[in-house]
Amino acid sequence: MKKFDKDRLLLGIAGPVLALAVAFLLTTVVLVLSDLDPFEPYTLMVEQIEFTDVQVLVLNQTGTYYLAALAVAIGFRMNLFNIGVDGQYRLAVMLAAVVGASVELPGPLHILLIVLVAMGVGALWAGIAGVLKTTRGVSEVVSTIMLNAIATSLIAWMILPANLGEQVKGSNEFTTGEIPESGWFPGVDFDGSTIYGFTFVAFAMGVVYWFVLNRTRFGFDLRASGASQSAAQASGVDAKKMVLTAMLISGAVAGLAGLPLLLGSTHTYSLSFPTGVGFTGITIALLGRNSPVGIFFAALLIAFLDKTAEGIGIAGYPKEIALIMQGLIVISVVVSYELVRQYGLRRQQQKVGEELAAQARKNKEEARTA
Known part of the structure; x- marks a missing residue:
């Protein structure tokens, strides 16, 4: 090397x-x-990872965070700051749950339909920000923040029993109804706990992310446009088209972030579904430097901190x-x-200076011996 x-x-x-x-x-x-005590909390957190159920919780949470961070990283590679991953993820999983609960299909087709709906809704919601940026020059930071707030209100309205939701008997909780078992994604039983099957799909998305960005013409155009839109445009790349495409793909991946939990555990959407996943994804993408391997370890670390926090709380x-x-x-x-x-x-400047100095000495030596 x-x-x-x-x-x-x-x-x-x-x-x-x-x-x-x-x-x-x-x-x-x-x-x-x-x-x-400045050291005991760390010891308590590390000790908890010895328990199988905590290991499974961390791994499942890592899958969710990994997808959210990949969605953010796609925007970063295009020099876009998609802060709207949280709204895209929640709106996508909510509507995917509605569709999943309203139909009965053979297992693979049922799961595929839920996945496609989640990706489509996420892409559509992110695409709004992409269209505003490419046609009106609106900053994606501003538009995605606004879209997060709109998504929150829209979900609260759609989940009402008068619209798309239903009320749990004997409770004030609203849900989208339970997805039939044909729409459940099978997991892996591990010593009494279950690793969500879609968690492995999440990790596979990292391989797809790496391959598309580093081994395809589209990935090269995306990275070139992110580095310099004017230079990319001069080489024949439609920069505005790449901005819109990147936002659509980012939103589609964001739409998948809620599926490990939806298809592997809850099988319905309610207002108690996790929030803030998209914002955590920003932290993970930054820490992982937009690399699929780096993002994995960053997601694993943040998931570890999340799932071991309860243990240190119990300890006082x-x-x-x-x-x-x-x-x-x-x-x-x-x-x-x-x-x-x-x-x-x-x-880098020091190395260039050293190389230039070495070349100058070499030229001087050659001139002396000539």
Whole structure:
């Protein structure tokens, strides 16, 4: 491997490692200032991972976070900031649950229909922001934030019994009705717990993401447009078309984020369905540097923090420690990546200077011996 490649690999690893180190250090400082043991919470969190049910919970949560982060990463690779993944995911899973509960089909077809509806709704909702950006120049940051709020209100209205929902007997809870068993995605039983079958589909999407971006003409055009739309347009790429396409694909992947839980456990949608998944996906995509492998480990870390927070709460420590750590990771990621970027630029300039100096010495030596 070339030395330049080694340097690039080290710089790529340095950002996440520095961010995590700083986040853990600052969390420890918070614990000390709160007159709490600065090390026991970490020990308690690590001890919980020995239990099989916690391992399964972490793995299932990783699948959901992985899909949300991939959706965000697709936008990042196009230099787009899709903050609307959370709204796209919730609206998609809600309507997919409605359709899934209203039909009965042979198993594979039933599941396929639910998947297609989820992807279609997510793509449609993200496509609104794409159209606004390409036709009116509206920032996707503004439009996706607004669409998140609209999605929340729209879901609350659609789930009413007078519209698409139904009320659980003896409860004030509204749901979309239960999906027939033919629409359940089979999981893997593991020592009394079940790994959602769609979790493996989520991880397979990482392979698809890598292949499309790095081994296809479309992926090259996408990355080129993200690096410089004007340069891509000069080489024959329709930049506006790529913006819209990227938003549609990002929304379609976001629509899949709720399916591991829907098809593997709840089999219905209610207002208690997890929220904030899309925003967590932003953290994971940043920490994983938009790499499918990096995103996987970042999703695994955040899922670990989420699912072990209950254990430290039982031990008398605030569960919010995990949230504090996640917030500090976000801040640390931004700062550490900028520091690593600046160091990389200085290192590159230093190497170029050394190469030029070496070439000058070589030319001088050749001139002397001529």
